[in-house]
Amino acid sequence: MRYGTRDVLDGLDLDVHQGELFALLGPNGAGKSTTIEILEGYRGRSGGDVDVLGRDPAREDAGWRARIGIVLQANRDHGRWRVGDLLGHFARYYAHPFEPAELLGLVGLTVQSAQQVSTLSGGQRRRLDVALGIVGRPELVFLDEPTTGFDPEARRGFHDLVRGLRDDLGTTMLLTTHDMGEAQQLADRIGILQSGRITACGTLAELSAAARTRSDVVWTDADGTSRRQLTSDPSQLVWELHQRFEGPIPDLEVRRPTLEDTYLRMVADADATVGTDREEAAA
Ligand SMILES: Nc1ncnc2c1ncn2[C@@H]1O[C@H](COP(=O)(O)OP(=O)(O)OP(=O)(O)O)[C@@H](O)[C@H]1O
Ligand SMILES: [Mg+2]
Numbered sequence: 001m002r003y004g005t006r007d008v009l010d011g012l013d014l015d016v017h018q019g020e021l022f023a024l025l026g027p028n029g030a031g032k033s034t035t036i037e038i039l040e041g042y043r044g045r046s047g048g049d050v051d052v053l054g055r056d057p058a059r060e061d062a063g064w065r066a067r068i069g070i071v072l073q074a075n076r077d078h079g080r081w082r083v084g085d086l087l088g089h090f091a092r093y094y095a096h097p098f099e100p101a102e103l104l105g106l107v108g109l110t111v112q113s114a115q116q117v118s119t120l121s122g123g124q125r126r127r128l129d130v131a132l133g134i135v136g137r138p139e140l141v142f143l144d145e146p147t148t149g150f151d152p153e154a155r156r157g158f159h160d161l162v163r164g165l166r167d168d169l170g171t172t173m174l175l176t177t178h179d180m181g182e183a184q185q186l187a188d189r190i191g192i193l194q195s196g197r198i199t200a201c202g203t204l205a206e207l208s209a210a211a212r213t214r215s216d217v218v219w220t221d222a223d224g225t226s227r228r229q230l231t232s233d234p235s236q237l238v239w240e241l242h243q244r245f246e247g248p249i250p251d252l253e254v255r256r257p258t259l260e261d262t263y264l265r266m267v268a269d270a271d272a273t274v275g276t277d278r279e280e281a282a283a
Pocket of ligand 2: 032073
């Protein structure tokens with residue numbers, strides 16, 4: 001994808017499997033929304049091959065469109081509609097939609113049903129965006145930063161909703177988020193988009209192994225000092241400590257690397273590689 005003379009996506013290669021929840025992560029401006037908009041048929045691409053539910057999104061039709069759901073990063077239209085009416089209106093376009101009142105309950109907007117869209121708070125508006133994206137029970141849902149502005153309770157509700165869509169309806173989902181905890185909890189697989197291509201892709205365990213992110217082991221020594229060691233083999237370290245203490249290890253804590261640890265390490269490593277490439281090119 002090229003905007004003007006600038007290549008924003010270059011050599012991006014990505015497969016999302018049917019029925020999985022795939023999280024696309026990456027720094028601001030990496031090209032996540034651009035990628036998603038191309039897959040949705042919302043934005044024309046400059047080149048490359050794209051196949052979504054067996055079709056090229058650039059040549060989509062109404063039948064194909066009804067099979068996908070879209071939650072754009074920014075949605076600021078329909079302000080004069082009432083929440084319940086708007087959802088009911090969109091539901092009528094689909095063969096097997098959610099019952100609008102039930103869906104409003106699922107996203108926590110029952111009380112706002114008769115309120116004008118333009119008067120919703122930021123987080124409430126975002127919940128409505130999510131409801132509009134899934135009202136047609138699509139096979140495939142694109143969620144571009146769906147939980148921005150959600151309070152913790154709404155976030156938890158959204159996570160339950162998304163798990164339900166995947167586990168009960170077999171919905172495939174492509175999600176972007178800057179909330180690493182959210183991606184860690186929800187995603188079956190994760191892709192990291194940087195400098196226009198996917199620099200890492202896999203399960204959390206695969207990414208942690210690839211980034212060689214280490215676990216943090218904390219314990220208290222016999223003289224009362226708190227000790228801490230980073231290790232790629234926490235099981236071995238704990239076994240050694242166990243021998244040394246000849247029994248329980250005081251105040252033992254083993255913290256596995258989080259997705260945030262892995263993500264930050266991978267982004268830093270890729271930045272360093274891009275820097276090296278540039279230096280080599282300059283030389
Ligand atoms: N319509 C456009 N015209 C020109 N450049 C654009 C346009 N849309 C996006 N860009 C540029 O393309 C790059 C990728 O933007 P994109 O919105 O896809 O990033 P993103 O990964 O979604 O970022 P964020 O995490 O901030 O949402 C950015 O550098 C952006 O400035
Ligand atoms: Mg974006």
